[in-house]
Amino acid sequence: MISINKLRKEFDQGVVALDSIDLEIRDTEFVALLGPSGCGKSTTLNCIAGLLDVTSGQVMFDDADVTNKAPKDRNIGMVFQSYALYPHLKVIDNIAFPLKQKGVSKEERHKKAREMAVKLQIEHLLDRKPTQLSGGQQQRVAMCRALVKEPKILLLDEPMSNLDARLKIEIREVIKKIQQELKVTSIIVTHDQEEAMAIADKIAILDNGRIQQYDTPEMLYQYPANLFVANFMGNPPMNFIDAKLETAGEKLMFTIGESSVEVSGQLLEKLRPHTGRPVKLGVRSHQIRVGAEPAANTLPMEVQMVENLGKELLLSGDVHGCHVRVSVDDTSASGRMKALVGDSEKRVYLRFADFINVFDSETKVNLVL
Structure with missing residues (x-):
C-alpha cells in the first residue's frame, strides 16, 4: 500500500x-x-x-x-x-x-x-x-x-x-x-x-x-x-446551464431565462434547502431528449451545428445564452436536423433525464451529492 x-x-x-x-x-x-x-x-x-x-x-x-x-x-x-x-x-x-x-x-x-x-x-x-x-x-x-x-x-x-x-x-x-x-x-x-x-x-x-x-x-x-x-471529465464536456432555484406554490422550479423546469424525484429533497440560490445545471449530452414541439418542463434550443459522428448525431446550440450539446442516437435524422441550423423560427425542445447534477454558482460544489 x-x-x-x-x-x-x-x-x-x-x-x-x-x-x-x-x-x-x-x-x-x-x-x-x-x-x-x-x-x-x-x-x-x-x-x-x-x-x-x-x-x-x-x-x-x-x-x-x-x-x-x-x-x-x-x-x-x-x-x-x-x-x-x-x-x-x-x-x-x-x-x-x-x-x-x-x-x-x-x-x-x-x-x-x-x-x-x-x-x-x-x-x-x-x-x-x-x-x-x-x-x-x-x-x-x-x-x-x-x-x-x-x-x-x-x-x-x-x-x-x-x-x-x-x-x-x-x-x-x-x-x-x-x-x-x-x-x-x-x-x-x-x-x-x-x-x-x-x-x-x-x-x-x-x-x-x-x-x-x-x-x-x-x-x-x-x-x-x-x-x-x-x-x-467526459467527451463531449458536460453542459452547464445557468438557472435559479425558485418556488411556485408547493413546487420547486429551475428558472432558466423565460422557461421553467420542475424539480422532481431525488433532486427535490436535496435542493429544497438551497431555494433562491443561483445554480448551474450539469447535464451530459446523452441525458437530454429532443422533441419537435414545446411542452411542460422543456427548454427551447436554437440549433447552430449538427455533426454526424457515425454512431450518433451531436447537436450544438443555444439555450437561453448557454452553449449546449445534445447526443441523438437516430443518425437518419441528420438531414432534418441540419435544416434547423441557424433558423431561430424553428427550434428543438429539450427534456432532461430524471437525475442531473446541480452546482452552486458561487461555491462550485455539487449540491446533489
Missing part, C-alpha cells in the same frame, strides 16, 4: 506545486493522476519516486517511511514520456540494464529480458537499436526495462503522449494487461481523461496542487464533486 500524507512541495520564490496531498493506493491497484498542465500531477509522481525532495509531509510504502530514501532504495520501476532508451545499446541490453546495475550475471539478465520481451510481444526486436524502432515499440522496450527488475511499484509519466491516437489505444491495452498479469501497484500521470478512464481503477483529479476528487472513473463521471471535475 502507498500512503501519501499532507504532502507539500514548494519550489523557489514560494511557488507551491503541491498543497496538502492525501492519497491512499492499495496493493495491485492502478491509479491515474489526472489534470491539466501545471496541476501538480507529475510533481506528485516525482515525489513518490524520490526524484524530488518534499517540503513537508510523508510518503509511506506499506509500513516503511520512504520520504527521504533515494529512488534506488524504493523498489520502483519508472517509464518516462521520452522513453529514455540508450541509443548505443541493443534492445536486449536496454531492457537488462537495471539488472546489470544490480550485478546480475549477463546470462541471467538476458534470460529475464527475453522473458519480459515475450510478455510485451517484442522478442523479435531484441537485436535492434532504439533508432530502428517505432514509437510504440520503443515504449514497449521502456515498459520491459521498468518491469524486468520486478518492482513493487510501477510509475508511468505520460507514457503515451508521443503516440498517435490509434497506437495509444493499443499501448494502453498492453499496459493494462501487463499490470493485471503481474499484479504490480501502478500509478500513471496523464492529461487525457479518456486514457485515465480506460486504464485506471481509481483516478485522482488535481488542480492547482490540490486533489479535487479521488474516486472510480464511474463515480467521477456520474457524480463529480465540483464544477472543475464535471468540466474535465
